[in-house]
Amino acid sequence: MNVQDDFAKQIKRVLTDYGVEKEPLRIDMVELFKLRALEAEGIEVVDAQEAMLAIQMKITLEDLARAAFPYATLSESLPEAATEGLGRAIYLP
Numbered sequence: 001m002n003v004q005d006d007f008a009k010q011i012k013r014v015l016t017d018y019g020v021e022k023e024p025l026r027i028d029m030v031e032l033f034k035l036r037a038l039e040a041e042g043i044e045v046v047d048a049q050e051a052m053l054a055i056q057m058k059i060t061l062e063d064l065a066r067a068a069f070p071y072a073t074l075s076e077s078l079p080e081a082a083t084e085g086l087g088r089a090i091y092l093p
Helices: 003-017 032-040 049-056 061-066 077-085
Strands: 025-027 045-047
Touching: 003 032, 032 045, 049 077, 061 077
Parallel strands: 025 045
Antiparallel strands: none
């Protein structure tokens, strides 16, 4: 077993221990060989770069609700989640 396979198995074990093994794993940055090892373990990996930046910058829900993102992966979900977290309507009828 190589380092990346061991890494992926450890991640899978932790996800399983917490009962979230079926949820996508949100990652800011990862080396390609580790990404492939995670995928080989059946772990769905999704981009979380903007979310990590927001956490590091201590962005508020208000900031996120007003934010514009350059591409579709988080351009809708992150501001919508922040808007909902503020108790505001996401879509108006």
